[in-house]
Amino acid sequence: MWGILRQKAGGVTGLSSQGLGNQMLRLRPVASAMRSYSSATKEMTVRDALNSALDEEMAADPNVFVMGEEVGEYQGAYKITKGLLDKYGPERVVDTPITEAGFAGIGVGSAYHGLRPVIEFMTFNFSMQAIDHVINSAAKSNYMSAGQINVPIVFRGPNGPAAGVGAQHSQCYGAWFGAVPGLKVLVPYSSEDARGLLKAAIRDPDPVVFLENELLYGESFPVSAEVLDSSFCLPIGKAKIEREGKDVTITAFSKMVGYALKAAEILEKDGINAEVINLRSIRPLDRATINASVRKTNRLVTVEEGFPQHGIGAEICASVVEDSFGYLDAPVERIAGADVPTPYAANLERMAFPQIEDIVRAAKRACYRSPMAANAS
Amino acid sequence: MYSLYREPGVLLWRGFTMQEFANQCFGNNIGHGKGRQMPIHYGSKKLNYITISSPLATQLPQAVGMAYSLKMDKKDACVVAFFGDGTTSEGDFHAALNFAAVMDAPVVFICRNNGWAISTQVTEQFRSDGVVVKGQAYGIPSIRVDGNDALAVYNVVRSARETAINEQRPILIEAMTYRVSHHSTSDDSTKYRSKDVIEYWNTVHSPITRLRNWVERKGWWSDKEESELRIHTMKQVKHAIDEAEKEEMPLLRDMFTDVYDDLPSNLMEQETLVRETIQRHPKDFPKDMPL
Numbered sequence: 181m182w183g184i185l186r187q188k189a190g191g192v193t194g195l196s197s198q199g200l201g202n203q204m205l206r207l208r209p210v211a212s213a214m215r216s217y218s219s220a221t222k223e224m225t226v227r228d229a230l231n232s233a234l235d236e237e238m239a240a241d242p243n244v245f246v247m248g249e250e251v252g253e254y255q256g257a258y259k260i261t262k263g264l265l266d267k268y269g270p271e272r273v274v275d276t277p278i279t280e281a282g283f284a285g286i287g288v289g290s291a292y293h294g295l296r297p298v299i300e301f302m303t304f305n306f307s308m309q310a311i312d313h314v315i316n317s318a319a320k321s322n323y324m325s326a327g328q329i330n331v332p333i334v335f336r337g338p339n340g341p342a343a344g345v346g347a348q349h350s351q352c353y354g355a356w357f358g359a360v361p362g363l364k365v366l367v368p369y370s371s372e373d374a375r376g377l378l379k380a381a382i383r384d385p386d387p388v389v390f391l392e393n394e395l396l397y398g399e400s401f402p403v404s405a406e407v408l409d410s411s412f413c414l415p416i417g418k419a420k421i422e423r424e425g426k427d428v429t430i431t432a433f434s435k436m437v438g439y440a441l442k443a444a445e446i447l448e449k450d451g452i453n454a455e456v457i458n459l460r461s462i463r464p465l466d467r468a469t470i471n472a473s474v475r476k477t478n479r480l481v482t483v484e485e486g487f488p489q490h491g492i493g494a495e496i497c498a499s500v501v502e503d504s505f506g507y508l509d510a511p512v513e514r515i516a517g518a519d520v521p522t523p524y525a526a527n528l529e530r531m532a533f534p535q536i537e538d539i540v541r542a543a544k545r546a547c548y549r550s551p552m553a554a555n556a557s
Numbered sequence: 558m559y560s561l562y563r564e565p566g567v568l569l570w571r572g573f574t575m576q577e578f579a580n581q582c583f584g585n586n587i588g589h590g591k592g593r594q595m596p597i598h599y600g601s602k603k604l605n606y607i608t609i610s611s612p613l614a615t616q617l618p619q620a621v622g623m624a625y626s627l628k629m630d631k632k633d634a635c636v637v638a639f640f641g642d643g644t645t646s647e648g649d650f651h652a653a654l655n656f657a658a659v660m661d662a663p664v665v666f667i668c669r670n671n672g673w674a675i676s677t678q679v680t681e682q683f684r685s686d687g688v689v690v691k692g693q694a695y696g697i698p699s700i701r702v703d704g705n706d707a708l709a710v711y712n713v714v715r716s717a718r719e720t721a722i723n724e725q726r727p728i729l730i731e732a733m734t735y736r737v738s739h740h741s742t743s744d745d746s747t748k749y750r751s752k753d754v755i756e757y758w759n760t761v762h763s764p765i766t767r768l769r770n771w772v773e774r775k776g777w778w779s780d781k782e783e784s785e786l787r788i789h790t791m792k793q794v795k796h797a798i799d800e801a802e803k804e805e806m807p808l809l810r811d812m813f814t815d816v817y818d819d820l821p822s823n824l825m826e827q828e829t830l831v832r833e834t835i836q837r838h839p840k841d842f843p844k845d846m847p848l
Contacts, residue, residue: 253749254676277646277682278613278674306612309647346595348611519824520816525584525592527806527846531831537841541834 222408227397229371230260233378234298236410238268241296244382247274247283248300248337257302258338258397284310284335288317291333296382301337304353304391318387319362331387336378339367339391340434340485341533347521352486354433357389358462358495364388364416365462367433371401373460376414384416391462393434419466421473425455428479428543431470431496433459436483436534443539452547462492470496471503478509479546485533488516513542558606559620559638561613562597563669567639571604575793579801586847591815592807613644617653617666621727624662628725635663635721643674645688654695657727665717666692666729669704671736676749692729704732705764708771735762805847 224232238244245268250257252265252275265273276283280301287297301307307314314335321329341350358365364386368374374392381388406412422437423444432440437458444454455473459466474480480500482493493514500512518532558567565578580588582596589601590608600608610616620638627634644650645668657664668688672679685691692699698720702713710732717728735758739746746755760766772778809831813824835842 250675250677257675275677275681277677278643279646279648281648282646309612309615309649344595346598346611347593349595518812519827520812521593523593523807523812524590524595525807525811527843528592528809528812530843531809531812531846535841537838541838541841 222403222405223400224371224403224408225398225400226368226371226374226392227258227260229374229401229403230378230392230397231262231264232408233375233382234261234264235267237379237382238264238272240410241382242272243294244296244298245272245274245290246298246300247276247287249276249278249283249302251275251300256300258394260392260397261300280306280310281313284313285317287333287335288313288321288331291318291331291387292321292329296332296334298334298336298382301335303349303394304337304339305349305351307335307337307353314357314363314387314389315360319360321362322386323362330385332385334378334381334384334388334390336381336390336392338394338397340393341517341522341529342394344524344526344529345522346524350522352391352484352517353389354391354462354484355486355491355495357391358465358492359490360463362387363463365391366416367391367459367462369396369422369434369437369458369460371403372407373414373420373458375403375407376412377416377460379413380416383413388416391434396435396438399438414460417461417464417466419460419469420458421455421469422458423454423456425453425477427453427455427477428481428546429455429457429470429473429477430481430483430539430543431457431459431493432483433462433492434485436485439534439536440483440539442536443543446536446540447543450544450549452543452549454543459492465495465499467499467503471500474500474504475507478507479543480508481513481515481539481542481546483515483534483539485517488514488519491516510546510548513546515539515542558604559616559623559636560606560609561616561640561644561669562609562611563641564639565597565599568599568601568604568606571601571606573599573601573604573606575797576800577601579794579797580804583798583801583804584807585801585804586807586811587804588801591811593811593815614640614647614649614653616640617644617649618656620664620666621653621657621660621662624657624664624727625660628661628663633722635665635718637665637667637718639667639669641674642668642670642672642679642688643677643682644668645691646682651691651695654692654697654727654729658696661726663721663725664727665714665721666697666727667714668729668731669734670731671704671734673736673740673746673750675740675744676746687731687733689729689731692731697727697729699729699731701731701733704734705762705767707764707768734764737763806845808847 246261246264251261252273255262284299287299290297318331318333321331340352354367357363366377366381366388368377378390381390423441430440440456444456447454455477457470457473482496484492493516497512497514515534515538520532522532523529581590581599584592598609600606617638620636624636670688674682689699689701700713702709704710713730717730721728737755737759813828814820816824
């Protein structure tokens with residue numbers, strides 16, 4: 181029924197995007213339904229967005245505390261926790277020895293007792309040394325204890341590739357954590373995402389894996405007064421349509437949202453009107469928004485930096501095939517990182533991750549605008 | 558040799574050339590590393606130096622495993638594993654020591670206790686009496702040495718190696734020193750410690766100064782030779798860097814090789830696809846892409 185409504189509504193020009201949004205997704209709180217930044221006078225970096233979100237949540241709830249390597253005295257390996265030690269003291273901003281398994285385990289234990297830890301992994305690549313605590317304890321305890329032990333913990337840190345950091349610092353763990361029931365997995369892109377989703381994560385009673393991106397920390401985005409308010413919060417499990425379009429749907433998360441938007445601009449010049457969806461949440465995945473979009477555009481391109489096999493794109497493709505098969509006019513195009521451990525050399529690294537041109541070509545393929553040799557172009 | 562990331566000196570001693578160091582850092586085509594690993598993550602099969610891995614302490618149980626295999630093969634050899642004070646907090650450190658003791662593995666653990674792990678001082682890293690007692694706790698003969706005394710370190714390590722091989726058991730050495738440099742080029746340690754302290758350790762207790770004084774007192778060295786050596790080495794380093802910079806980047810093929818022993822069909826297909834794409838859309842790819 182949604183598909184039909186979409187098609188009807190989509191055919192009527194002059195309907196504002198806002199109206200459409202409110203009609204289709206009436207469960208969405210008013211806050212995130214407002215796409216236009218009516219009073220966007222301020223710009224904020226993602227780093228400051230995360231920092232302010234942590235600051236506000238720590239001020240609001242004395243149970244919230246931060247723990248990790250270099251988070252206190254050093255102001256954070258990437259300065260996300262800057263100023264927090266001075267403001268809240270060493271009891272609430274805890275510098276730890278180099279023991280991921282240790283502090284992840286300690287965090288989980290403290291969460292069992294009712295504290296609300298925010299555990300920082302210097303990079304999620306190092307979470308591998310603590311992954312048992314995240315999966316076997318944090319994710320599964322509420323279920324295994326029949327609801328008696330909930331784990332209001334947040335694991336956060338940079339995820340995926342930065343620039344020139346090699347195989348052990350570049351893997352995207354979205355697919356791995358996204359596969360586990362019991363976890364929530366969030367992937368902010370803009371400063372608004374960073375603030376709203378981190379606050380939501382901290383307030384959430386369930387364990388949340390919060391995947392940031394090192395290269396986004398320094399990027400600035402406009403933020404409205406509403407986003408800057410300390411009560412601002414984004415719902416978990418809702419994707420955002422960053423750019424409306426009618427010809428092809430492009431799903432992306434984290435840094436790839438920026439790339440997808442740039443690709444959309446290039447595609448516009450070639451007469452292809454792309455809709456870009458910022459996933460914001462890998463688990464729960466907003467299948468409703470994705471499917472509604474594909475039912476409107478009939479074509480899908482998924483973008484991610486992680487390895488292709490068993491990746492986010494694979495799940496999205498399966499979901500669309502299950503729910504909206506009849507609406508697809510072309511096979512789903514899946515763009516992912518190369519199936520190799522990330523090389524360090526700059527030229528090889530560039531080839532190992534999606535570039536804007538790759539997204540443009542895939543969208544054209546999906547729109548049958550390029551020569552259809554098997555898998556080519 | 559299983560190192561952490563502050564032991565290029567060991568590799569240099571073994572015979573890794575200045576040029577090879579530069580090639581690895583630049584990630585160029587002729588470096589042994591084929592542009593795969595980050596700078597300072599050296600390795601050399603020829604010199605028995607395992608390629609550096611970033612996650613801390615993971616090399617320690619691996620060192621024990623390798624030592625065990627040397628033991629099984631009855632080789633007249635042992636494994637040396639380097640790490641810092643911070644690494645001793647990781648779980649793998651404890652697993653490694655325990656296993657080494659129980660399996661009587663001929664491994665020499667050398668801890669460079671330089672007082673700092675990025676900005677974390679040892680007092681915030683552990684409350685034990687350093688690292689030497691941890692070795693003892695696991696039943697490993699352990700010794701603490703002045704890490705800034707080159708002769709003492711030499712004697713200790715030589716003795717440790719003999720014991721490890723002849724008695725087929727692990728040894729732990731804690732070399733006390735001080736990290737005068739920043740943690741890395743991304744760090745400014747004056748933000749968390751005083752310049753005076755750094756200066757003090759860099760001059761008064763510098764292991765280089767101490768050894769030099771001793772060698773000069775023996776009449777084997779002079780100021781003139783010192784300055785000649787410095788000039789010569791600077792030239793060598795600069796030359797290596799210049800040469801490395803000139804070299805080509807790694808070939809496209811090197812992105813797909815060595816994922817597995819043999820190149821699997823899906824990667825062969827990917828490589829073909831990439832080449833076709835580059836041919837068809839050359840403007841989408843940088844010009845300096847060696848194919």
